[in-house]
Amino acid sequence: AGDDDAEIREDPVSTADGTEIEVAANVGTRKDLGPATERGADGIGLYRTEFLFLDRESPPDEEEQYEAYVEALDAFPEGRVVVRTLDVGGDKPIDYLDLPDEENPFLGERGIRRSLGPDSDLFETQLRALLRACGSENGGSSDSSDGGLAVMLPLVATVEEVAAAREKMAEVADDLDDEGVEYARPEFGVMVETPAAAFVADDLVERVDFFSIGTNDLAQYVMAAERGNERVSELGDYRQPAVLRAIRATVEAAEGTDAWVGMCGEMAGDPDLTELLLGLGLDELSMSAVTVPQVKAAVTNVSLSDARELAAEALEASTKDEVERVLTNSTLS
Numbered sequence: 374a375g376d377d378d379a380e381i382r383e384d385p386v387s388t389a390d391g392t393e394i395e396v397a398a399n400v401g402t403r404k405d406l407g408p409a410t411e412r413g414a415d416g417i418g419l420y421r422t423e424f425l426f427l428d429r430e431s432p433p434d435e436e437e438q439y440e441a442y443v444e445a446l447d448a449f450p451e452g453r454v455v456v457r458t459l460d461v462g463g464d465k466p467i468d469y470l471d472l473p474d475e476e477n478p479f480l481g482e483r484g485i486r487r488s489l490g491p492d493s494d495l496f497e498t499q500l501r502a503l504l505r506a507c508g509s510e511n512g513g514s515s516d517s518s519d520g521g522l523a524v525m526l527p528l529v530a531t532v533e534e535v536a537a538a539r540e541k542m543a544e545v546a547d548d549l550d551d552e553g554v555e556y557a558r559p560e561f562g563v564m565v566e567t568p569a570a571a572f573v574a575d576d577l578v579e580r581v582d583f584f585s586i587g588t589n590d591l592a593q594y595v596m597a598a599e600r601g602n603e604r605v606s607e608l609g610d611y612r613q614p615a616v617l618r619a620i621r622a623t624v625e626a627a628e629g630t631d632a633w634v635g636m637c638g639e640m641a642g643d644p645d646l647t648e649l650l651l652g653l654g655l656d657e658l659s660m661s662a663v664t665v666p667q668v669k670a671a672v673t674n675v676s677l678s679d680a681r682e683l684a685a686e687a688l689e690a691s692t693k694d695e696v697e698r699v700l701t702n703s704t705l706s
């Protein structure tokens with residue numbers, strides 16, 4: 374089980390049978406960068422950029438965003454930095470954006486839906502800042518394997534959204550070319566946090582370099598149980614068989630392709646589940662910096678072949694209780 378005093382491991386870790394697993398941190402502001410490096414994160418698996426937009430009167434301009442992204446890249450010169458484009462709406466209000474009054478904001482205009490709709494100007498500015506940051510010293514580029522910047526879209530549900538966002542990014546690159554501004558093309562991926570994305574993952578994977586599974590929203594939408602609502606928290610638990618199967622379907626869609634699959638929801642930071650997650654086929658886990666040492670320790674104790682058996686058993690379970698019983702067989706618990 375989770376060991377609160379786990380040693381800090383600065384270097385990437387591998388399973389007991391030698392597969393390297395990226396253990397990264399989720400960050401929201403520059404204040405989170407210090408703890409992420411201090412706790413030994415290999416990179417940033419989720420930069421929640423909405424925090425750059427909160428508690429102010431107007432959105433950050435291109436230069437301010439560029440500096441924030443470069444600062445994150447400089448904090449991890451060898452690691453990957455996955456920056457999620459603005460994810461507002463739902464539970465994430467921002468006053469000056471004039472969000473609509475919706476009866477079901479979690480099912481409304483949020484995430485990529487806003488970036489391709491009413492916030493398209495903000496999206497363009499953010500993409501400009503991101504492409505420029507990718508061209509900076511530690512920005513890497515989509516064809517380098519040594520880390521660098523990755524751009525990730527929130528709340529994707531359709532192939533068209535991914536195609537539209539890609540096109541927007543290509544337009545931004547053309548503009549930067551025309552202006553003679555230095556930039557590079559980042560890795561490009563999507564969050565899998567809607568059931569739709571999990572169902573069409575085999576189509577999405579042809580258009581991305583990676584998936585990152587957002588279990589906070591994925592569990593909410595798969596189970597139709599609002600996140601944070603205690604009355605339905607058992608139902609919305611990521612140990613539900615339906616959630617595990619959605620995760621597995623996503624990983625399976627990427628198998629045999631060049632795409633990697635990570636997880637950046639709360640589930641990724643639970644060291645009691647590390648064996649299960651590696652068995653399900655995840656390549657990367659990203660979490661609050663606090664739990665990085667415990668999860669790194671857990672990774673070193675996992676045998677992938679045992680983990681795959683554990684995952685296969687968990688996928689057979691028909692209730693959450695059964696999943697939990699299977700998990701008591703995890704060598705880590």
Ligand code: PEP
Pocket residue numbers: 419421566586587588589590591637638639
């Ligand atoms: C998620 O939904 O799992 C996720 C990581 O994103 P957020 O918690 O910011 O919605």
Ligand code: MG
Pocket residue numbers: 527566587589590
């Ligand atoms: Mg989410």
